[in-house]
Amino acid sequence: MTGFSKYGAEVTEVTKPTDDDILLAQVALGDRDAFSKLYLKYQPRLVSYCARLLNDDLAQAADIVDEAMFDVWRSAGRFEGKSKPSTWIYSITRNKLISWLRKTSEVTLGDDESLLAMIDPANSLEDELALTDMKQQLVRLMSQLTTEHREVLRLTYFEDKSVKEVALLLGISENTVKTRMFYARKRLAQLLEKAGIVEFDL
Incomplete structure (x- = not known):
């Protein structure tokens, strides 16, 4: 993204690399520890995503994800940063999932529309990953709150307790x-804004 300084000179906004960008760069150099971190972060969510389209066959979903992550290991050096690492x-x-579905079902190779329709864009893994990452950042920022404030947010947001229930649990008035x-x-909200997270409903 480009813009102009107050002196009229064109300037380029530099996008700060994310943790995943850094991990992928390390994986491209053969760093197994970096790959393990990526694997542990994405594997459970990827398996859950694939299993939904495989009639909850977790074993097959895990096999497909392992193949996909092996491709991530082999091709990390070709990641150009044009999209988010999660994407x-x-x-x-x-692609691995679609390939497997083509080989094992009656869907023909040319019937891409049927395959695409099987994946609901509104519930795509990318959306789920973004939401999970947002929640992780929220938990991290909550650690900067006082114990009293952190406690009421934990009970209301993460445990879905009512004001009345929280009052009883903590022994305080509503x-x-x-x-x-x-x-x-x-x-x-101040911490979220400072961290550049402005689209979170509080």
Whole structure:
């Protein structure tokens, strides 16, 4: 992305590499530890994604994902950064899944529309990965809150407790719960904005 400085000179906005970008670069150099980190991060979610289209056959889903991750290991050096690493890894897995479906079902090689229709774009793995990453960042930022504020957010957001239930659990009044939630959300919103995360519903 380009723009202009106050002196009229063109400047280029440099995108900071993500943790996954760094890991992929290390994998491209043959770093097995970096690959293990990527594998542990993505494998469970990839298996869950594939299993949905395989009648919950987790064993077959795991085999497909392992093949996909092996391709990630072999081709990490060809990742050009034109998309997010999660998108790239998702695409490799999706292609492996489609290939397997073609070989083992009655779907013909030319019937791409049927295969594409089997994957709901609204619930794509990329969306799930983004949401999971967002939640991980939220948990990390919550660690910067006071114990009292962190506790009410944990109970309301992650355990889906009502204000009344939180009050009973913590032994405080419902008004105190609401006050803590107000200031906890306000502080967390500041932390989210500072971290560049502005599209999270609090």
